[in-house]
Amino acid sequence: xxxxxxxxxxxxxxxxxxxxxxxxxxxxxxxxxxxxxxxxxxxxxxxxxxxxxxxxxxxxxxxxxxxxxxxxxxxxxxxxxxxxxxxxxxxxxxxxxxxxxxxxxxxxxxxxxxxxxxxxxxxxxxxxxxxxxxxxxxxxxxxxxxxxxxxxxxxxxxxxxxxxxxxxxxxxxxxxxxxxxxxxxxxxxxxxxxxxxxxxxxxxxxxxxxxxxxxxxxxxxxxxxxxxxxxxxxxxxxxxxxxxxxxxxxxxxxxxxxxxxxxxxxxxxxxxxxxxxxxxxxxxxxxxxxxxxxxxxxxxxxxxxxxxxxxxxxxxxxxxxxxxxxxxxxxxxxxxxxxxxxxxxxxxxxxxxxxxxxxxxxxxxxxxxxxxxxxxxxxxxxxxxxxxxxxxxxxxxxxxxxxxxxxxxxxxxxxxxxxxxxxxxxxxxxxxxxxxxxxxxxxxxxxxxxxxxxxxxxxxxxxxxxxxxxxxxxxxxxxxxxxxxxxxxxxxxxxxxxxxxxxxxxxxxxxxxxxxxxxxxxxxxxxxxxxxxxxxxxxxxxxxxxxxxxxxxxxxxxxxxxxxxxxxxxxxxxxxxxxxxxxxxxxxxxxxxxxxxxxxxxxxxxxxxxxxxxxxxxxxxxxxxxxxxxxxxxxxxxxxxxxxxxxxxxxxxxx
Numbered sequence: 165x166x167x168x169x170x171x172x173x174x175x176x177x178x179x180x181x182x183x184x185x186x187x188x189x190x191x192x193x194x195x196x197x198x199x200x201x202x203x204x205x206x207x208x209x210x211x212x213x214x215x216x217x218x219x220x221x222x223x224x225x226x227x228x229x230x231x232x233x234x235x236x237x238x239x240x241x242x243x244x245x246x247x248x249x250x251x252x253x254x255x256x257x258x259x260x261x262x263x264x265x266x267x268x269x270x271x272x273x274x275x276x277x278x279x280x281x282x283x284x285x286x287x288x289x290x291x292x293x294x295x296x297x298x299x300x301x302x303x304x305x306x307x308x309x310x311x312x313x314x315x316x317x318x319x320x321x322x323x324x325x326x327x328x329x330x331x332x333x334x335x336x337x338x339x340x341x342x343x344x345x346x347x348x349x350x351x352x353x354x355x356x357x358x359x360x361x362x363x364x365x366x367x368x369x370x371x372x373x374x375x376x377x378x379x380x381x382x383x384x385x386x387x388x389x390x391x392x393x394x395x396x397x398x399x400x401x402x403x404x405x406x407x408x409x410x411x412x413x414x415x416x417x418x419x420x421x422x423x424x425x426x427x428x429x430x431x432x433x434x435x436x437x438x439x440x441x442x443x444x445x446x447x448x449x450x451x452x453x454x455x456x457x458x459x460x461x462x463x464x465x466x467x468x469x470x471x472x473x474x475x476x477x478x479x480x481x482x483x484x485x486x487x488x489x490x491x492x493x494x495x496x497x498x499x500x501x502x503x504x505x506x507x508x509x510x511x512x513x514x515x516x517x518x519x520x521x522x523x524x525x526x527x528x529x530x531x532x533x534x535x536x537x538x539x540x541x542x543x544x545x546x547x548x549x550x551x552x553x554x555x556x557x558x559x560x561x562x563x564x565x566x567x568x569x570x571x572x573x574x575x576x577x578x579x580x581x582x583x584x585x586x587x588x589x590x591x592x593x594x595x596x597x598x599x600x601x602x603x604x605x606x607x608x609x610x611x612x613x614x615x616x617x618x619x620x621x622x623x624x625x626x627x628x629x630x631x632x633x634x635x636x637x638x639x640x641x642x643x644x645x646x647x648x649x650x651x652x653x654x655x656x657x658x659x660x661x662x663x664x665x666x667x668x669x670x671x672x673x674x675x676x677x678x679x680x681x682x683x684x685x686x687x688x689x690x691x692x693x694x695x696x697x698x699x700x701x702x703x704x705x706x707x708x709x710x711x712x713x714x715x716x717x718x719x720x721x722x723x724x725x726x727x728x729x730x731x732x733x734x735x736x737x738x739x740x741x742x743x744x745x746x747x748x749x750x751x752x753x754x755x756x757x758x759x760x761x762x763x764x765x766x767x768x769x770x771x772x773x774x775x776x777x778x779x780x781x782x783x784x785x786x787x788x789x790x791x792x793x794x795x796x797x798x799x800x801x802x803x804x805x806x807x808x809x810x811x812x813x814x815x816x817x818x819x
Contacts, residue, residue: 186273187240188265188316190307192283194231194251198290202379203349205341207788209795211235212288215253221245241265248303256288262303272314281307281316284769284799293374295336299329312710324696327768328689331775335685338779339678344373346674348380350667355383360390362663409641416637500597507590514583518576525569770799774806781809786816 196212199205215231217239226247231237241247241263249261261283268279283305291297304326306319351366364387367380536558543550773796780789790813796806 186243186268186277186279188243188263189238189278189280190241190249190263190283191236191238191280192286194235194237194253194286194288196253196256196289197287199341201341201344201348201374201377203345203352205338205345205785205788207791209287212253215251215286215288218250218252220248220250243268251286251288253288255290257291257297257300259286259288259300260303262306264306264308266309268309269311269314279309279316292337292340294340295333297333299326299333302326304330312707321696321700323768327772328693331689331772334776335682340373342674342678344370344377346671347373348383351380351383351387354663355386355390358390358394359660359663360387360394361660362667363387363390365664366667405645409645413637413641417634420633497597500593504590504594507587511583511587518580521576770796770803773799777806777809781813786813789813790817 194212194215194217195209197207197209199207211233212235213231213233215235215237216228217231217237218228219226219239219241226242227239229237229239239249241249243265245265247263247265249263251259251261305323307316308319309316347366347370351363351370354360354363354366364384367383367387370380371377371384540555543554773792777789777792777796780786780792790810793806793809793813797803797810800806
């Protein structure tokens with residue numbers, strides 16, 4: 165009795181100790197999903213090592229671990245608290261889970277109590293631009309203890325809502341990636357057809373949809389090479405056209421020259437014939453007139469002979485007078501020229517003498533000044549007083565010499581001025597003679613220049629006429645080439661506009677199909693939501709019934725305790741009840757745990773996977789759908805639906 169009493173006293177202490185010492189073991193696997201985006205979508209998933217798993221409570225970190233080489237992790241969540249589990253990896257959106265370990269009844273806690281819960285799988289992925297990932301700021305699941313089954317589980321309604329939101333996110337990502345790959349596909353088609361401009365538009369559109377992706381950037385390099393080749397080909401074609409144009413112009417000019425030469429030849433032949441005919445007519449006329457005029461010719465010849473002799477005498481007299489006049493003028497000019505030469509020689513000699521006299525005076529002055537300076541320097545060292553007096557005397561002498569020099573220079577200048585006046589007079593006379601000769605030469609030059617200008621004017625007129633004809637031909641050719649170029653550019657623009665319109669129509673058709681698909685999907689989700697609400701209502705009714713049944717059992721238990729007390733038994737002593745759950749071997753701690761918690765989140769994950777596979781199957785993306793159904797079989801082995809889909813895909817892929 166004493167030991168029993170002590171056990172009863174210590175039982176609350178043991179209960180508190182057990183309640184404070186247990187942990188919820190939470191485990192999962194982290195996967196990394198990546199997308200390779202080209203002109204199609206390629207998805208791959210791998211087990212992610214090195215992901216950070218952080219357990220937070222009220223803004224503080226409780227514990228932090230990393231996923232192992234297989235992407236797996238197990239973390240202990242302490243009892244009696246509300247926690248937030250956050251899974252992160254560089255460049256990926258974080259995933260959150262709310263966990264509550266409150267509300268576990270004390271009567272099920274003992275030294276072997278070690279509950280566990282498994283999250284099906286945490287998929288990490290890089291976010292895409294333009295997608296609103298605000299939903300991921302909320303927990304993806306809320307995990308807590310439930311009296312039903314005495315286990316930890318998740319809130320099914322909340323989880324379904326979050327899965328629906330995640331599906332919407334995935335649809336938005338798929339639509340964005342489809343738009344991206346469609347633009348790349350259109351760019352590839354245009355590039356293969358040689359339409360570099362359209363290909364550039366499509367690849368730049370793809371980069372605007374998802375910036376930084378490698379595929380459109382690599383393709384744009386090919387587009388640049390294509391444009392360069394096009395430009396080079398156009399340049400070569402233009403050069404070829406220019407050469408052909410020059411050849412055509414040359415041929416046309418040669419043709420015109422040949423035609424002109426032929427016409428000139430014909431004109432020359434015609435002129436020669438007309439000249440011969442005229443000469444023949446003139447000869448005949450002369451022959452007819454010759455006989456009648458011979459008598460008059462003889463008389464006229466006698467008269468002309470007398471007139472000629474008289475004219476010859478007059479001409480000889482005139483020529484003799486002119487020669488005498490020219491001889492007199494020539495003698496006068498030669499005399500003036502001789503006088504001019506003599507005067508120039510005299511002036512040169514005088515200038516040379518003046519220059520020599522000036523140089524001699526300057527040298528003498530320099531020599532005198534040098535001697536005076538040397539003398540002053542010598543005397544200054546001996547007698548400073550005499551040097552001052554001598555300096556005054558020398559100053560007077562210098563001033564006198566300067567005055568004499570000025571007088572000499574003035575006389576020389578006056579002499580030069582007189583000589584200059586005489587020279588200017590001679591020069592004026594010479595200038596008058598030269599002016600007469602120059603005027604005569606100018607008149608002859610003007611006559612020659614006038615004749616030359618008239619000749620040049622005639623040649624210029626001919627050249628301008630030829631140039632005008634050539635310019636007219638070139639203008640016509642240029643206008644024709646410009647019209648052909650405008651027509652080609654117009655055709656290219658119309659072709660580009662038609663292709664753009666066709667691309668826009670295809671885009672509108674695709675967008676309409678996507679909208680119709682989205683509308684159907686929303687309608688389906690609405691139906692599913694209604695079904696879930698109905699199931700929840702049924703569940704609430706079932707829980708209400710179970711609550712009534714539990715209250716009835718509690719009343720019966722209370723009655724039984726009263727009867728037990730009346731029979732001498734103590735109801736406070738707890739007798740463990742074996743439920744058989746310990747035999748389950750695929751749960752964390754199943755060998756030791758009193759209560760085992762099944763991994764119930766897998767069903768939602770399986771549905772999401774199958775749904776993704778069905779969407780890819782509908783879009784005829786069979787190669788991408790196959791690994792998704794294989795993933796579904798891993799989540800739910802031997803599933804008949806996934807198995808049948810894989811068999812159907814094998815046949816379709818082999819075709």
